[in-house]
Amino acid sequence: MAKFPDTLIPPPLRKPAKPGQNGHRNGNGASPNGDSEEKSVVVEKLKEAPVDLVGWVDERTGASPFLTGMLLRKVPKGTNWFYTLGSATMFAFIVQALTGVFLAMYYTPSPVEAYASITNITNDVFMGEFVRGLHKWGSSVMIILIFLHMGRVFFFGAYKYPRELNWVIGVVLIVLTLVMGLTGYLLPFDQRSYWATIVAMNINGTGPIVGPYLADFLRAGAEFESTTLSRFYALHMLLVPGAIIALIGAHLYLVVKLGTTAPPWVRGDTKPKSLRKEKVG
Amino acid sequence: MEKPKPAGYFEGESMTRRGAFTLGGQAVGGLAGVALVLPLVGFAVAPILDTPEERWEKVGNVDDFDADVYRPVITTIRSGIGEAGKTTVYVRQGSIDLEEDPNTFVAVSTRCAHLGCPVRFVRAAGIFSCPCHGGAYDFEGKVIGGPPVRPLDRFQTRVVDGQVEVGPRYSVTGDLEPVRARDPGEFTGGIWEYLYPPRPSTPPAPPS
Amino acid sequence: MDAGQKEEYLREYEVLKKKGKPFFPYAVAKDSVMFLVVVVVIAVMSIILGAEQGPKADPTTTTYTPRPEWYFFFLFELLRVLKPAALTPLATIGIPTMALVLLLLLPFYDRNPERDPRRRPVATTAGIMVIIAMALLTFLGAEAGAPTEIEMDVAPQYEDGKVAVAGQGCLTCHKIGENGGDLGPELTDIGSKLPAAGIRRTLINPSGIMPPYSALPPDKLDSMVEFLASLR
Numbered sequence: 043m044a045k046f047p048d049t050l051i052p053p054p055l056r057k058p059a060k061p062g063q064n065g066h067r068n069g070n071g072a073s074p075n076g077d078s079e080e081k082s083v084v085v086e087k088l089k090e091a092p093v094d095l096v097g098w099v100d101e102r103t104g105a106s107p108f109l110t111g112m113l114l115r116k117v118p119k120g121t122n123w124f125y126t127l128g129s130a131t132m133f134a135f136i137v138q139a140l141t142g143v144f145l146a147m148y149y150t151p152s153p154v155e156a157y158a159s160i161t162n163i164t165n166d167v168f169m170g171e172f173v174r175g176l177h178k179w180g181s182s183v184m185i186i187l188i189f190l191h192m193g194r195v196f197f198f199g200a201y202k203y204p205r206e207l208n209w210v211i212g213v214v215l216i217v218l219t220l221v222m223g224l225t226g227y228l229l230p231f232d233q234r235s236y237w238a239t240i241v242a243m244n245i246n247g248t249g250p251i252v253g254p255y256l257a258d259f260l261r262a263g264a265e266f267e268s269t270t271l272s273r274f275y276a277l278h279m280l281l282v283p284g285a286i287i288a289l290i291g292a293h294l295y296l297v298v299k300l301g302t303t304a305p306p307w308v309r310g311d312t313k314p315k316s317l318r319k320e321k322v323g
Numbered sequence: 324m325e326k327p328k329p330a331g332y333f334e335g336e337s338m339t340r341r342g343a344f345t346l347g348g349q350a351v352g353g354l355a356g357v358a359l360v361l362p363l364v365g366f367a368v369a370p371i372l373d374t375p376e377e378r379w380e381k382v383g384n385v386d387d388f389d390a391d392v393y394r395p396v397i398t399t400i401r402s403g404i405g406e407a408g409k410t411t412v413y414v415r416q417g418s419i420d421l422e423e424d425p426n427t428f429v430a431v432s433t434r435c436a437h438l439g440c441p442v443r444f445v446r447a448a449g450i451f452s453c454p455c456h457g458g459a460y461d462f463e464g465k466v467i468g469g470p471p472v473r474p475l476d477r478f479q480t481r482v483v484d485g486q487v488e489v490g491p492r493y494s495v496t497g498d499l500e501p502v503r504a505r506d507p508g509e510f511t512g513g514i515w516e517y518l519y520p521p522r523p524s525t526p527p528a529p530p531s
Numbered sequence: 532m533d534a535g536q537k538e539e540y541l542r543e544y545e546v547l548k549k550k551g552k553p554f555f556p557y558a559v560a561k562d563s564v565m566f567l568v569v570v571v572v573i574a575v576m577s578i579i580l581g582a583e584q585g586p587k588a589d590p591t592t593t594t595y596t597p598r599p600e601w602y603f604f605f606l607f608e609l610l611r612v613l614k615p616a617a618l619t620p621l622a623t624i625g626i627p628t629m630a631l632v633l634l635l636l637l638p639f640y641d642r643n644p645e646r647d648p649r650r651r652p653v654a655t656t657a658g659i660m661v662i663i664a665m666a667l668l669t670f671l672g673a674e675a676g677a678p679t680e681i682e683m684d685v686a687p688q689y690e691d692g693k694v695a696v697a698g699q700g701c702l703t704c705h706k707i708g709e710n711g712g713d714l715g716p717e718l719t720d721i722g723s724k725l726p727a728a729g730i731r732r733t734l735i736n737p738s739g740i741m742p743p744y745s746a747l748p749p750d751k752l753d754s755m756v757e758f759l760a761s762l763r
Contacts, residue, residue: 113555118547126565153407175577199646206638236588237597247506262370306646310546443593445700452703454596457712468714
């Protein structure tokens with residue numbers, strides 16, 4: 043039965059013990075066995091305090107069954123290091139998100155001032171070049187990891203029944219990651235950024251009928267406009283990361299629910315070998 | 324066995340109270356959703372429908388330009404964003420050899436018609452060369468090789484008080500007939516006018 | 532997969548799961564190590580490779596050679612190799628969209644219940660070929676030289692000629708070493724195909740769509756001819 047631990051409540055506010063339970067708590071008198079015993083009881087209570095606290099939170103959130111289900115589930119026999127690629131991709135995304143938030147504190151999304159704000163970050167801000175480097179190389183690392191993860195899933199056949207939906211979500215995540223690379227790439231607004239983005243938007247324009255309007259939508263007009271950079275910034279900071287986080291949530295939910303596959307060369311013996319031979323005939 | 328009628332049922336009832344509330348709730352919720360989303364979508368999509376104001380920029384005196392070589396000039400196509408709103412335009416006088424009026428001027432865009440990389444004019448060879456994917460254009464801007472899909476875009480020109488002025492962009496067909504400005508990579512002329520339709524975000528084409 | 536195969540898979544999976552280890556702490560430990568590796572790799576790359584700022588965006592340039600980020604090199608190279616103009620929409624929209632649709636619908640047309648790569652020859656071969664193709668295109672895209680420089684090394688007396696040839700737009704149509712286009716014949720060993728006098732004649736009075744270079748000052752023309760004649 044969880045209750046708020048006594049040791050965290052100041053003594054004047056503690057409820058006195060009921061008569062007959064803990065002898066040395068009755069009245070205001072000194073303990074019958076001396077102060078050392080009271081101290082050891084206090085120490086005992088202190089040791090239990092974290093558990094009591096967790097119990098207090100658990101009683102109000104019901105988090106325990108969820109956490110035990112997620113953390114203590116079994117992964118199949120034979121799970122090896124290849125299976126860490128998915129979570130490694132997520133960790134790379136977390137690195138990107140965190141460094142991105144801090145870079146956003148110094149960046150100005152205006153075509154006139156963007157380059158100067160990046161110069162400021164690189165040269166004047168404490169550890170600015172390091173954080174910018176983390177974000178820049180983090181994007182390459184994330185793309186490498188996500189392709190390795192997709193390759194692993196493909197070669198292990200882990201996209202087959204019952205995990206088809208997870209694969210679809212994963213492909214959408216790869217596309218969104220590449221979109222993040224594309225939109226983020228314009229933000230430093232140097233020569234390479236600008237021209238790579240111009241070409242990318244024109245590539246969109248080559249699609250028949252819809253293409254020209256799609257290119258106009260991305261560019262906010264027919265040429266590079268005053269709001270083009272802001273548009274890319276909003277996509278890169280808000281819309282696409284939001285979608286990625288939502289889809290990662292769905293992806294992880296399915297992974298926990300359906301379980302990860304075993305490597306395909308690890309077989310479980312559901313029937314004795316002789317029966318399998320009979321099936322071939 | 325028919326479902327038991329709910330309490331308060333009378334003959335000729337067309338909609339239950341439950342049905343009424345369900346429908347009403349969906350209608351009101353839908354209305355709220357639409358009221359929120361439509362203006363936002365319109366907000367994001369508006370630039371597609373907005374025609375920019377026509378700009379004419381002075382680029383030099385009439386005497387500064389020859390008919391047999393292009394001179395690069397820098398002009399502003401979008402104001403208010405500093406360097407990002409400028410572009411290089413190659414300007415020359417109309418050439419008699421090409422059956423053009425020497426009182427008019429030809430302004431060719433540096434935007435490659437393949438995917439938009441900056442082309443450069445090679446004086447010795449009289450060709451435009453694109454560094455990205457190897458596109459090559461002749462002196463008039465027509466494609467002589469590589470992946471570009473149409474000749475180089477041009478800008479409208481006019482002469483005001485002895486000053487050459489460069490105006491809005493327009494694209495051309497393979498025969499250098501003017502059409503409304505298209506993005507790089509879009510074919511022009513014939514059926515392509517419908518497959519790559521003209522957009523309100525571009526200025527109208529000049530008369531041919 | 533029919534219902535029988537699905538059931539068989541689920542049964543086998545249950546057996547394998549029972550024999551497995553709990554996610555926490557075994558898999559979590561591996562994941563934590565990978566987390567550390569990822570963070571350390573990114574930090575080391577940031578420290579060693581740095582994050583230098585390039586020159587400011589200049590839309591008026593005529594000398595810059597645009598290039599995308601390395602993870603788009605395969606698309607960029609695809610656009611370079613598909614020379615005919617009519618194939619441009621295919622390379623920009625057609626092929627990537629088809630590839631995306633194939634990838635997205637993979638679990639729906641791959642009906643083989645087999646998961647071992649050794650026993651799915653079609654899938655494994657297709658996968659390996661796609662990986663090789665993308666790696667090759669990415670590598671070629673990275674190697675693609677700028678069309679206004681000739682990267683091959685030449686003896687110092689031919690430097691002037693090399694710079695002149697690079698600056699006169701020859702690389703738009705001709706390939707010399709790693710750089711240049713293929714509208715015209717490759718000139719990497721033109722010196723062994725044509726005598727110097729023949730090279731000079733072609734420059735002054737070329738055939739086909741090649742523009743004449745007769746208007747060049749004579750010393751420039753001489754240095755170009757010398758350089759080209761030295762290419763064997």
